Amino acid sequence: GMLGRLASKKMKLGNFEIPAGLQLLLLTQLIHHDPELWGDDSKVFKPERFSEGVANASKHQVVFFPFSWGSRVCIGQNFSMVEAKVVLAMILQEFSFELAPSYSHAPSPVLTLQPQHGAHLILHKI
Secondary structure (H helix, E strand, C coil): CEEEEEECCEECCCCECCCCEEEEEEEHHHHHHHHHHHCCCCCCCCCCCCCCCHCCCCCCCCCCCCCCCHHHCCCCCHHHHHHHHHHHHHHHHEEEEEECCCCCCCEEECCCEEEEECEEEEEEEE
């Protein structure tokens, strides 16, 4: 995904002079996979990074923002997180699962980050 912001006034951002009216685009996938922010294994699927919370997952606190951040955070963030937890809880009451041997990890940025070849799972009825 990408976040767009419009510079409302002339400003300095690091070594850059940003003129008023300039449209800035922030490519979240580049930030979410930057080795300087996440370490040398930044491109490795490692959900345990978040075991101590989002703020402690990287070298800087505010570098993971799939729903934007601050006053412009996506209004659907809370709903989607609750929905995901409810659906996952319902599935886990009935099934256990594991990745299928045919699964190939290939994230693809569309509107959100999605598995390019699908998420091949093997479900086991509990």
